[in-house]
Amino acid sequence: MNYWPLLGILLVVAGFALRLNPMLVVTVAALATGLLAGLDPLEVVATFGKAFNDNRIIAIVWIVLPVIGMLERFGLQQRAATLIRSMQKATTGKLLLLYLGYRQITAAIGLHSTAGQAQTVRPLVAPMALAAAEKEHGELDEKTAEEVKAMSAATDNVGLFFGEDIFFAIGSIVLIQATLATYGINLAPLQLAVWAIPTAILAFLIHGARLMLLDRRLRRSGK
Amino acid sequence: MITLQWLYVLAGAMFAGFAILSAADRTNGKRFGNAAFWGLMALSLLAGDLIGDLGNGLLVLGLAALAGFGFVGRGNPATTSFAEREDYSARFGNRLFLPALIIPVTALFGTLLYNYSPLGSSGLFEAKRETYVLLGLGVLLALVTIFVWLRPPALAPLQEGRRLIDSIGWAAVLPQMLAALGVLFAAAGVGDIIGGLTRSVIPEGSVFLTAAVFGIGMALFTMVMGNAFAAFPVMAAAIGVPLLIQDYGGDPAVIGAVGMLAGFCGTLMTPMAANFNLVPAALLELKDQYGVIKAQVATALPLLLLNIVIIFVAAFR
Numbered sequence: 398m399n400y401w402p403l404l405g406i407l408l409v410v411a412g413f414a415l416r417l418n419p420m421l422v423v424t425v426a427a428l429a430t431g432l433l434a435g436l437d438p439l440e441v442v443a444t445f446g447k448a449f450n451d452n453r454i455i456a457i458v459w460i461v462l463p464v465i466g467m468l469e470r471f472g473l474q475q476r477a478a479t480l481i482r483s484m485q486k487a488t489t490g491k492l493l494l495l496y497l498g499y500r501q502i503t504a505a506i507g508l509h510s511t512a513g514q515a516q517t518v519r520p521l522v523a524p525m526a527l528a529a530a531e532k533e534h535g536e537l538d539e540k541t542a543e544e545v546k547a548m549s550a551a552t553d554n555v556g557l558f559f560g561e562d563i564f565f566a567i568g569s570i571v572l573i574q575a576t577l578a579t580y581g582i583n584l585a586p587l588q589l590a591v592w593a594i595p596t597a598i599l600a601f602l603i604h605g606a607r608l609m610l611l612d613r614r615l616r617r618s619g620k
Numbered sequence: 621m622i623t624l625q626w627l628y629v630l631a632g633a634m635f636a637g638f639a640i641l642s643a644a645d646r647t648n649g650k651r652f653g654n655a656a657f658w659g660l661m662a663l664s665l666l667a668g669d670l671i672g673d674l675g676n677g678l679l680v681l682g683l684a685a686l687a688g689f690g691f692v693g694r695g696n697p698a699t700t701s702f703a704e705r706e707d708y709s710a711r712f713g714n715r716l717f718l719p720a721l722i723i724p725v726t727a728l729f730g731t732l733l734y735n736y737s738p739l740g741s742s743g744l745f746e747a748k749r750e751t752y753v754l755l756g757l758g759v760l761l762a763l764v765t766i767f768v769w770l771r772p773p774a775l776a777p778l779q780e781g782r783r784l785i786d787s788i789g790w791a792a793v794l795p796q797m798l799a800a801l802g803v804l805f806a807a808a809g810v811g812d813i814i815g816g817l818t819r820s821v822i823p824e825g826s827v828f829l830t831a832a833v834f835g836i837g838m839a840l841f842t843m844v845m846g847n848a849f850a851a852f853p854v855m856a857a858a859i860g861v862p863l864l865i866q867d868y869g870g871d872p873a874v875i876g877a878v879g880m881l882a883g884f885c886g887t888l889m890t891p892m893a894a895n896f897n898l899v900p901a902a903l904l905e906l907k908d909q910y911g912v913i914k915a916q917v918a919t920a921l922p923l924l925l926l927n928i929v930i931i932f933v934a935a936f937r
Contacts, residue, residue, distance in 0.1 A: 467719075547915040592873055
């Protein structure tokens with residue numbers, strides 16, 4: 398068995414660890430892996446190009462950007478902020494739990510680009526979570542403040558990851574479908590998307606329980 | 621029949637618009653780099669099937685070189701100010717959510733209607749691609765609604781779209797690159813090698829252990845690659861298809877969907893997924909750049925375990 402192609406994986410790890418540009422890292426790793434497997438250079442480039450072309454469907458998702466951008470132009474984010482602010486009687490945990498549910502549901506219906514780390518977490522969710530924590534706990538020490546901020550970012554990721562696969566027109570569902578199709582297994586996106594639902598519910602329960610525990614810790618250690 | 625080809629043309633035309641507007645944007649010092657980058661994306665979508673495999677390969681190398689050597693910057697298309705947006709938000713109220721809902725509602729209900737009514741036998745849309753076609757239709761409907769209701773300037777959709785794609789930058793192309801890397805790994809036999817290594821540690825005939833190795837392998841390989849997209853084709857080739865689906869007769873829908881979600885548990889635990897784990901730590905000015913990852917581990921590990929249980933219980937029911 399020729400184990401040399403595994404060096405490609407090592408290149409990816411090293412490239413990311415050294416903070417090199419991911420586009421270059423991926424390209425170099427792809428070319429190296431092909432060459433180490435004994436393909437000739439032109440064949441490697443052609444294989445890479447064919448695979449990129451075969452996966453063009455992933456780029457289709459970007460056609461929603463002009464619509465999202467137009468809605469931002471007319472104040473959609475500000476509207477969303479107002480809506481979330483009107484629900485603000487909550488504690489840190491309850492607030493983040495609400496955001497988790499909001500993020501999962503909007504991602505599940507394909508609105509994953511209406512929120513995110515830059516768009517909502519930094520300007521909105523983290524400051525609100527911090528303010529709610531101060532209400533419970535009094536002045537926050539640095540460690541607690543860091544924990545609340547990190548949990549705000551984590552909640553966005555968990556909500557996005559375990560909501561978006563319920564929406565069947567998303568890149569990962571397409572990739573699963575395309576990969577299985579190469580083995581002659583043909584599935585409709587909807588057949589795959591329904592199996593994202595059990596994990597979505599479990600993610601909500603597990604992360605939600607941790608948010609409630611965070612509330613309890615804040616209350617106990619406070620004032 | 622409306623096929624994916626129509627969508628490639630629609631998306632390609634959009635990227636071509638981004639390229640032309642980028643070239644004309646004098647506020648962006650790297651405007652020609654941006655124009656070339658989005659121009660290549662437009663070429664890929666419009667003519668990818670015509671330029672041959674080697675042509676596509678050179679196109680990808682061009683994209684990587686433009687992004688990797690810093691030729692892609694960020695344009696500053698004219699948009700509304702924060703104050704204007706506050707004003708619009710107060711004026712239009714929650715009705716602003718309606719155009720945003722047109723896209724998902726068209727895609728969701730259109731797909732359901734198409735699949736569960738006689739419409740499905742009309743052959744109007746390419747088989748199994750109806751959702752994407754309806755997504756494109758939803759975009760066009762939403763744009764028409766916005767134009768009729770809010771009367772923006774004619775170029776506004778392209779300029780606002782360019783504003784967003786520039787804020788994402790080359791990262792918008794990375795998932796497609798990672799998918800291609802996965803294919804190359806498969807062509808080089810990486811999946812077979814890893815499959816051979818992992819298969820040698822799985823006791824013959826143990827469905828649960830095989831499912832566990834598949835789930836944990838998805839998570840670990842995703843941590844290494846930073847992206848479940850790259851891990852999935854490899855783990856599917858190594859264990860998912862040959863063992864779980866073909867040998868043990870598992871349901872491919874469960875194994876595919878939940879396997880990918882097991883990979884997402886890995887995404888929560890790796891600095892390689894920089895967009896999700898390192899960028900927010902910087903955005904929130906955390907002292908510990910791994911603070912977000914540390915906050916996620918206690919969610920990711922139990923969820924990974926439960927995903928393995930779901931595969932075992934639901935795929936072999």
